[in-house]
Amino acid sequence: MPKVIYVGDDGTEYAVDAVVGESVMAAAVKNGVPGIVGECGGNASCATCHVWVREEFGPAVGPPGDLEEDVLDLAVSERRGGSRLSCQITVGPGLDGLTVDVPPVQP
């Protein structure tokens, strides 16, 4: 199982064994990672699963989709280079060790 690491605002790390094919948001919600809400259920509509993907994983994760791009612009409190909606990142074998930072507040 690929491991996904969520780093909270205070530096606390939450390492989760994720199932291949599920989203980084779903893996967090199932395992009770604080700060990832996923209110709209994974449809890139609500922005409550925003994360900052660590730079070294940027190429493997890829860029945001079309609607996701709009939602990142309109809704998240601090958009950075690594900003993604974690519901739009699918866990795969190539993402083992993926590390993302969780913003202090979600919309």
Add this chain to the structure above:
Amino acid sequence: MLRQDINELLTRTGPGTPMGELFRQYWIPACLAEELSENDCPPIRLKLLSERLIAFRDSHGRYGLIDEFCAHRGASLWFGRNEEGGLRCPYHGWKYDVTGQCVEVPSEADNSSFCQNVKLTAYPLVKIGDVLWTHMGDPAKRPPLPEFEFALVPPEQTYTSKRLQECNWLQAFEGGIDSSHVTWLHSGGLKSDPLFKGAKGNEYNQKDTKPFFEVVDSDGGLYVGARRNAEDGKYYWRITPWVMPSFTMVPPRGDHPIHGHFWIPIDDENCWVYSFDYHPVRALTAVERQAMIEGHGVHSENIPGTYRPVANRDNDYLMDREKQRTGEWYSGVKGIAIQDASVQESMGPIVDRTKERLVPADAGIIKARQKLRKAAIALRDHGITPPGVDPAHHRVRSAAVVLPHAQDFLDAVKDDVRVRPGVPISSV
């Protein structure tokens, strides 16, 4: 949700605001032609984009839209006398023509040139169809006149009404690109309204309450496609075009006239809703026109002599709980227009979008906000002319079609969603 700073950006349209400047790039409806029905008729007060203005029609039939207040000491020219080719302030007799130029200051000596140096802010006012249009931006960047089909078809084929809506323009406009509320809020009307009922498409609307949205860019704005299940192997698509900044068309139903709206800010907490119905290839029937005048369809029954609806927030929109219980009017409020007004005004003068919870069915709204934001910033920072200014962008139509599952909707309807003179609308 929407960040508060972006909500501010999109909802404020006064002079000097980014969104206000965006609106000032376009020809927009200023009033209905019926409000200035003959030469030398009484002037009307108008507030547009937070500017207080006076519209009048002079002795020669020329239309003018000028600053409401006399340059002398600020009296409202609504009290003015519209006579002999101009509007005369009743206080001391200063007189203005339709360009805002002061043409007479009676207290001055006969050979004085004082009045030549007095000119009020003025905007053009041009009749196209049933609407008087204005452009409130830089005259040097004034685009060609608008070419919306509802305003260009012969008079017997079109009807336009307007009503006051007591909330910010954006939340009113967002209803116009939100197809998913029709199944709920307007469900009673699909069965009974003379301007909607009987279309095959209504059945698809009622049966599938979970539309899937596909939103694609157009030259002037967006096409919002709402997909519902139809017969085996087919989808029912309703396609709503939006032309920036605030023109939308409702997808058609059967051979009923096609309708749509223009949402124009009065100030930041009120807007005019222009509602039109037209048929591209035939005259409206007497029965259809009468229904529109009576406030059916997208139109409203207004307090005589005003454009405020009879059912308004002061009387709880004449809410009828019995009709709500039976489902004749799903919300208990009568009529499509007032159903929209009631819920949109209930959100407050400017809804706090940081508290909203959007779902996939709101994709059109998300896309439209982003497009408005980008256009307002591109104009502010780089002077880039926004989409929808070019009259070629105005020649769009809505459509309602049934397509096989595998077919791409925009590819299938690319001819249906543009104006084709003499060709009927594509509708089921």
